[in-house]
Amino acid sequence: MKKLTGTIDQKTRKTLKAGEELLYTGIVYTARDQAHKRLSETIEKRKKLPFDLNNAIIYYTGPTPSKEKNKVGSSGPTTSSRMDKFTPLLLNKGVGSLIGKGSRSKEVVNAIKKNKAVYFITIAGAGAYLSKRIKSAEIVAYSELGAEAIRLLYVEDFPLIVAVDSHGNSIY
Amino acid sequence: MIRKINVNDISNAIAKMCIEANIVIRNDIKRALKKAFHSEKNKRAKNILKILLENADIAEKDKLAICQDTGLCVVHIEVGQDVHLIGGTLKDAVNKGVEKGYTKGYFRSSVVNDPVSRKTKAKTYPAMLTTEIVAGSKVKITVFPKGFGSENKSRIYMLNPTDGEDKIIEAVVKTVKEAGPNACPPFVVGVGIGGTFDKAALIAKKAMFRDIIKPNKDKGIRSLEARLLKEINDLNIGPMGLGGKNTCLGVNVETYPTHIAGLPVAVNINCHATRSCTRLI
Known part of the structure; x- marks a missing residue:
């Protein structure tokens, strides 16, 4: 199987095909509902963001806590469509890749195409299995949100399937 | 003869049951997943089913939650009418048990106190507690952690009394179709038919406590379950919504008498992490 390491830049993203x-x-950053709301508000207020969005990979997940330090427990994808209303703004600000589960809105697909971004899905419902592929975790922002905090993983x-490629082709 | 039961015993039982339900996949679900894996022809779907089986093994072995969404903890308690509960209130005991189990099991705090402002930090409780007074002198507890990827896709329909079986099937299939790839297929579907608006939803949820391999005892409802399962699987949604004949692992239907003017149909969508644990005290 094809392997990718490190930054997934635009040049690499353009080579990926839906279904692959x-x-x-x-490195991926976790962010789900409340973190998306806060990131969007931060952008709108032109304040400093908690991490560099350029080519960043956002993973929609809210892990269970771990018994070990700097780790997470089960950590599978949450439903991506709940993030749809925030996603075009984040893509316009430099986010390159998204990881979640399920389909996206037309607006998100268009923003992916415009920004030459990519939307991946990972194995839904396999939180325990995926946790074995997460080697370390640290909180980057919003620790008061608990499972919804932004973490650097x-x-x-980590298994990925290209669900919407940079040309706007979708697997669904 | 009145039997005294201390609510602390219920609390301790619930703590253990929360851990077991979240970590150990139900036997019927595991069997259904294995059957789906063996019958699946679509290569990608087969591989996803294999990973879900592997996920269940890892969860049990390493004491990890099957799914990170350890849910809202649904607790249903049947209290025998000859039981006298002592040592505190049942509600507090249940919540204490859930908090203890979720903390000890390293499960996620997914409960937000104010659904509108969503301001306070998420907790593990309150449990979604329902009780029923039954005959006898025992207490039967069911713990059912419910994830929201699938719960969000659940629907209720107030159909017409003359609509009949075909319209019921149409409503259920429509719900599953709309859940599509977003609610983690393969699904397990609970259907509640009859009662009032709330009763239909409650029996749809309770339908999920039943082993999916055991069909409904009523012949007519049994055949409805089989028809629903077939029609849902014919949708070709497949595991993760990427195609395949295994869209649904099981459909459980429960019914209740209803009004001459109505036909409530509640559809509760569940994913393969249909988790529950039942104990008798």
Whole structure:
């Protein structure tokens, strides 16, 4: 299976095709509902963001806590469509890749195409399985949100399927 | 003869049941997943089903939650009318048990106190508690952690009394179709037919406590369950919504008498993490 490591830049994103399966090793940032709301508000107020959005990979997940330090427990994808209303803004601000589960709105697909971004899905319902591929975790922002805080995860051979490619082709 | 039961015993039982339900996949679900894996022809779907089986093994072995969405903790308690509960209130005991189990099991705090402002930090409780007074001197507890990826896709329809079986099937299939790839297929579907608006939803949820391999005892409802399962699987949504003949692992239907003017149909969508644990005290 194809492997990708480190930054997934626009040049790499343009080579990915809807339906393609790959394994990713590198850094992803977790963000779900409340974190998206806060990031959007921060952008609108032109304030400083908690991490660099340029080519960033956002993973929609809210993990269970772990018994070990700097780790997370089960950590599968949450439903991406709930983030649809915030996603075009984040893509316009530089986010390059998204990871979640399920379909996206027309507006998101258009924003992916415009920004040459990519939307991946990972194995829905396999939180325990995926946790084994998350090697470390640290909170980057909004720790008071608990499971919804933004975390930096270092993942190894994390399974991804290209669901919407940079040309706007969708697997669904 | 009145039997005294201390609510602390209920609390302790619930704590253990929360851990078991969230970590150990139900036997019927595991069997259904294996059957789906063996019958699936679509290569990608087969591989996803294989990973879900692997996920269940990892969860049990490493004591990890099957799914990170450890849900709202639904607790249903049948209290025998010859039981006298002592040592505190049942509600407090249940919440204490859920908090203890979720903390000990390293499960997620997913409960937000104010659904409108959503301002306070998420907690593990309150449980979604329902009780029923039954005959006897025992207490039967069911713990059912409910994830919201699938709960969000659940629907209720107030059909016409003359609509009949075909319209019921249409409503259920429409709900599953709309849930599509977003609610983690393969699904397990609970259907409640009859009663009032709230009763239909409650029996749809309670239908999920039943083993999906055991069909309804009523012959007519049993055949409705089989028809629903077939029609849902014919949708070709498949695991993760990427195609395949295994869209649904099981459909459980429960019914209740209703009004001459109505036909409530509640559809409760569940994913393969249909988790529950039942104990008798």
